[in-house]
Amino acid sequence: DGGITQSPKYLFRKEGQNVTLSCEQNLNHDAMYWYRQDPGQGLRLIYYSQIVNDFQKGDIAEGYSVSREKKESFPLTVTSAQKNPTAFYLCASSIAWEGNQPQHFGDGTRLSIL
Amino acid sequence: GENVEQHPSTLSVQEGDSAVIKCTYSDSASNYFPWYKQELGKGPQLIIDIRSNVGEKKDQRIAVTLNKTAKHFSLHITETQPEDSAVYFCAANPTDSWGKFQFGAGTQVVVTP
Numbered sequence: 001d002g003g004i005t006q007s008p009k010y011l012f013r014k015e016g017q018n019v020t021l022s023c024e025q026n027l028n029h030d031a032m033y034w035y036r037q038d039p040g041q042g043l044r045l046i047y048y049s050q051i052v053n054d055f056q057k058g059d060i061a062e063g064y065s066v067s068r069e070k071k072e073s074f075p076l077t078v079t080s081a082q083k084n085p086t087a088f089y090l091c092a093s094s095i096a097w098e099g100n101q102p103q104h105f106g107d108g109t110r111l112s113i114l
Numbered sequence: 115g116e117n118v119e120q121h122p123s124t125l126s127v128q129e130g131d132s133a134v135i136k137c138t139y140s141d142s143a144s145n146y147f148p149w150y151k152q153e154l155g156k157g158p159q160l161i162i163d164i165r166s167n168v169g170e171k172k173d174q175r176i177a178v179t180l181n182k183t184a185k186h187f188s189l190h191i192t193e194t195q196p197e198d199s200a201v202y203f204c205a206a207n208p209t210d211s212w213g214k215f216q217f218g219a220g221t222q223v224v225v226t227p
Contacts, residue, residue, distance in 0.1 A: 006157075031213055042203065042219045043158075050213065058214070090157050097213040100146030100165050105157035 002027045004106035006091050011111045013078065013085060021076045021109045023091035032074040033092040033103060036060060043090065049074055050097040078111065086112050116141040116208035120218025127225055133191040135221045137204035140185065144206040147187045148215075149178060152201045161202075162189070194225045 004025045013019045025032065030051050035043040045058030049068040063082025068074050074093075078085045088110050092103040117140040127133045137147075145166040150158035164171045164178045164187065171178050175194075180187040191198055201222050205215040 004157075033213075040220075043217045045214060048213060092157075094213065100207060100212070102148050102160050102163055103213075103215065104160065105150075107157045108155075110155075 004091055004093055004104060006089075006106035006109050008109060009107070011109055012114045013111060014114050016080045018077055018079050019111070021078070021089055021091075021111070023074045023076065023106060025072055025074075025091075025093045027093055027095070027104065028071070029093035029095050029104075030071070031094045031097040031101075032068065033094075034058075034064070034066065034074070034076045035090040035092065037088040037090060037108075046076065046089075115210060116144060116206055116216040118204060118206050118216045118218045120204050120221060122221060123219065124222045125224070127194050127223070129194055129196060129225055129227050131194055133189075133194055133198070133223055133225075135189045135202055135204070135223075136186060137188070137206075137218050138184075138186040139206040139216070141206065141208050142182075142185060143209040145209075146207045147178070147180060148205050149176075149189050150203045150205070152203065152220075154200075158203055191223075194223075196225050196227060199223055199225045 007022045033048045034046040047066040049055040052071045065077045090108045092105045094101045094103045120137045148163035151161045152158040175192050177190045201220045203220050204218040
């Protein structure tokens with residue numbers, strides 16, 4: 001079955017530690033996205049990638065970094081510079097950046113501070 | 115840029131009744147409007163979408179209507195069932211950056227038996 005796989009489902013971070021969230025898709029989609037969701041809130045865009053080897057900052061990129069070395073993979077690193085990292089992180093992909101294409105989401109990673 | 119407002123924030127309905135959620139958007143050139151359903155602890159799932167060249171789209175018990183003049187679109191759920199309980203999000207695509215969807219804040223729908 002095609003889809004988006006996020007791992008791990010739960011992640012704990014110590015003070016001063018960087019952690020990396022995995023996102024893999026086998027949909028052959030060009031575009032990928034990372035969102036942050038806080039309790040009772042909507043989705044805020046952290047980073048997006050229109051195509052492999054390219055990515056841009058979204059609305060809340062400070063304290064985060066990404067890479068897009070392979071079409072199917074878009075890992076997100078939450079750095080120690082992100083002072084309030086506790087949230088639900090969602091990865092999404094779409095067939096293309098241009099035009100009116102739906103985004104498909106993984107089942108998220110919940111990050112908490114130890 | 116695009117701004118999307120979603121109402122109501124919570125909606126409680128009796129099983130079998132209809133539910134309606136409304137979203138307004140600001141960018142008159144936006145041309146794609148998806149709706150997502152998010153169950154607890156899971157990612158949002160696309161349930162229906164509409165493009166600006168149509169006014170209404172239906173899929174079994176759910177439908178979406180679009181009023182381009184008034185810049186609003188609505189999700190209609192008929193004959194609600196307990197499994198319809200979830201958070202629903204609307205979104206619109208801004209013309210200055212197509213892939214950067216602007217999402218509404220979400221509507222918590224509770225269907226009581």
